[in-house]
Amino acid sequence: MTTLKNDTFLRALLKQPVDYTPIWMMRQAGRYLPEYRKVREEAGSFMGVCTNPELACEVTLQPLRRFNFDAAILFSDILTIPDAMGLGLHFTEGEGPKFERPLRTSADIEKLAIIDPGTDLRYVIDAVRLIRQNLAGSVPLIGFSGSPWTLATYMVEGGSSKNFAKVKALMNNEPQLMHTLLDKLARSVAAYLNAQIAAGAQAVMLFDTWGGVLSSDDYREFSLRYAKQVRDLLILENEGRRVPNILFTKGGGLWLEEMANTGYDALGLDWQTDIHSARTRVGDKVALQGNLDPMALYANQDVIAEKVKTILDKFGHGSGHVFNLGHGILPDINPEYVKTMVDSVHDYSRSYHC
């Protein structure tokens, strides 16, 4: 078992005592960093960075050289699984992800196979190993996957969607077929996260980016049920240490109580959800991660520091909080303002952990 120099993040997720509130940031390895843009340009494409373990490792480490983040997160995409299933992922400039062969018929769904991550997504597993070596025990590495529901939306729509018309038509008209798809995805996601853990991921997070477009009933039946199936299939140990896990549904603030009952150690919060109310609602069941409005980083640095304090005040005393944005950082944010956020979290939070 490697000794971790900084295990604050893992401890906070398990609500063990910490000296300060840890912080990392969704999309912390990304376009707001000029050194990332350079690698991305040299690689020629976003997927060119994802599929090359050396480059994925390099961009994963970049933000840690600038900021005192308490965790690294694997640089990858949420759509690697559908790509491995044969749908043909590609990115068009300014248009987001597209699939060459979206799911159009019941036969398309019936013939999908559960992925074998060790072979089908070898490049991700290799990247996890390489990042762990290069982190050299400095901070823990987070592995991740898109949630079954979120993956299904892209696979049925063929890419990003505004209204989710196709996937909701499938869900409403052929619920059993939708369940077949979601079950295959849940088993694939679990295999993928377990492979990341086996390769060295010390925490895992499920990104349910599009659960919030569903009605409460549909969320329970088509998103949360499969997030729970994934959780039940996870093998949560790495080098003798418990692997904490996080469920994040963007737009899921209405459903925190139900999310807290699925067995995840922590819930990610979007910025609309008040973290004080959230803590009251979920009680001791889960830790909470979040939840500064990503757009707050367009504010002046003194305003950012105040907003950080407000969130720390709202959470209050005790462990069980990982600071984060409520969604990914935007590409045009000034990195200096990220530093303001990170340092404010570390400085101000100490008073809540003594």
Added chain:
Amino acid sequence: MTTLKNDTFLRALLKQPVDYTPIWMMRQAGRYLPEYRKVREEAGSFMGVCTNPELACEVTLQPLRRFNFDAAILFSDILTIPDAMGLGLHFTEGEGPKFERPLRTSADIEKLAIIDPGTDLRYVIDAVRLIRQNLAGSVPLIGFSGSPWTLATYMVEGGSSKNFAKVKALMNNEPQLMHTLLDKLARSVAAYLNAQIAAGAQAVMLFDTWGGVLSSDDYREFSLRYAKQVRDLLILENEGRRVPNILFTKGGGLWLEEMANTGYDALGLDWQTDIHSARTRVGDKVALQGNLDPMALYANQDVIAEKVKTILDKFGHGSGHVFNLGHGILPDINPEYVKTMVDSVHDYSRSYHC
């Protein structure tokens, strides 16, 4: 006082006894109807329909010829006020609304004048009068406006926005200037709605389309506060009858209790919010309007009927429910499926009102 043949909608908003649950539909006068598309094409533009009282009247009445809706809603746009303030509204095909002169400086905000709807938005007031004449007491007419916060987002961003970076930067860095803008908008919105009421609107609705992009604290300070200011300024009587009023924040499901304390008679619900939970949370304070997922209209007709029943079952017995979609109908929905929804609501709801 004109006798209304069908006042079920008004009575439900005031929680007075009704024989069945009334229904209307956001964007019921719109592109899903071929007869609307014909008028729109002949007028040459969307604003060409809005600014011509005869055409606005015609498209307002079209859905009532097809379906047994219990209310008509004025055909107009939420951005008429900023246009009247001189920002220069225009629509680009496929890109949504744009302003030629968005707010860029504090001077731009300081020089904005409260609108005088009788002169600045005469075309809307004339349309309200004409529609009332043509409705001839069949069903009530709903007037509406965008909320101060929602109007401000378009005015500062210059059009639709994905991330609301500019308006949130203004809000965070210069809150007092933002309050100046929102106060001017609240007074303009109230004057506008009061003029619609004076011209014959029998109910009014405030569309806070973008309140849901704010954190809880920011929602309270920059959206809800001004929705309340509007409410406090409304003169809620038309022809001796109380004018019920509705507040709708898309994405506002987390804040229903606070919304219910602002004095509005009813709250609009988006489809993510469970209407049973909502009723439990707001108690007797307000009526509820909603909340079928607009994408449910892509389902088969028997599925639509089942989904309608589920929502009626969730609301349960008694008055205080107006059926609606959780957001506007989409342009490619088959009108026959709208009929299924309307008739299902009317047929099935009678058992809950005896």
